[in-house]
Amino acid sequence: MTRTFALSALLAALAAPTLAQVPCGGSFGEFVAAMQAEAVAQGHDPAAARQFFARASQDPKVLRADRAQGVFQLPFTDFSRRLISQNRIDHGKANLEKHADTFARVQQTYGVSPGVLLAFWAFETDYGGFQGDFNTLNSLMTLSHDCRRPELFQPQVMAALTLYEMGDFDPATTGAWAGEVGMVQMLPQDILENGVDGDGDGLIALKTSVPDALMSGGAMLRALGWRPNEPWLQEIVVPEGLDWAETGLNHTKTATDWQALGVRGRNGPLLRPDLPASILLPQGRHGPAFLTYPNFAVFLEWNQSMVYVTTAAYFATELEGAPPYDPGTPDPALSGEQLMALQQKLSDRGYDVGGIDGILGERTREAVQAEQIRLGLPADAWPTADLLGRL
Secondary structure (H helix, E strand, O other), X not given: OEEOOOOHHHHHHOOXXXXXXXXXOOOHHHHHHHHHHHHHHOOOOHHHHHXXXXXXXXXXXXXXXXXXXXXXXXXXXXXXXXXXXXXXXXXXXXXXXXXXXXXXXXXXXXXXXXHHHHHHHHHHHOOOOOOOXXXXXXXXXXXXXXXXXXHHHHHHHHHHHHHHHOOOOOOOOEXXXXXXXXXXXXXXXXXXXXXXXXXXXXXXXXXXXXXXXXXXXXXXXXXXXXXXXXXXXXXXXXXXXXXXXXXXXXXXXXXXXXXXXXXXXXXXXXXXXXXXXXXXXXXXXXXXXXXXXXXXHHHHHHOOOHHHHHHHHHHHHHHOOOOOOOOOOOOOOOOHHHHHHHHHHHHHOOOOOOOXXXXXXHHHHHHHHHHHHHHOOOOOOXXXXXXXXXX
């Protein structure tokens, strides 16, 4: 897909802006022309920009995919059962053995444990089996024109143009609906900044080369703040008398302090008693329980969905030998409509819940916990019908 990047001066000159530069919405044809003009203003070659943007068209399927993410409304146990299968575990272990040398290089170079990349490789593309069939340029342009997140996607278009000028981006290439390409699904900016020639052939072929994809993925995780050779997640058992208001990603103690409160590893001792850690209860105090270490935050940098990230993080531990987690007996989950109603009530009370979308993200969880504390309920951040009724 793309060769090694020795053109640091070009990349610096054509560095993508951090904010959307072209007004979103309106006529798509006028938007394309405005993006082309903005590219030239940023220093891109006029002829290359003209050729690049001439290929762009709007794709309604991208917008439908962007708005149809109801799977993320599922509670953790249901979502994880969909993604974690014995087939994926077996294929993951086979790939770990087949590409052992590459995983060893990733760990030596970036400190990223094999299970972590295996989990993303599995969930993003089924180990490269299906990498997406959306035209990448059209996806990026459609999402740049749409007014939901233009500040995210317009810089990705300019990064793709930089790759095109270098001969490293084919406007006909395909990938995920949101513009990611390759076995571990990287956006153009990520490729520019973290692309690695893992097999030494002078190319960075993220769609066809396993060493390139895994080394690039490791480089990106390290750039996102991965702390070398540290854990990320561990299943735990929590005592019934724990102060639930101290749980959640916004509350941190050392693992030693948690241990003193009666927290223990479900399948062995706590991995790093010296590290700061938080207790994550994806479905409240009666459901699964995990201790998150600092590297868990990097999973959230890769993907913003809490349920996806928690599933990927635990799957990574399973691929390295952990047993399936204990699902417990959590209180029934709210439906998507009920959770949206709850989010609206919380928003009306001044909480920033990150959008009325029926998805239980971290900001919604923090708001739920605050209201549980106010109402004298067990503050485990799990929204229930009882809480909804009280509000």
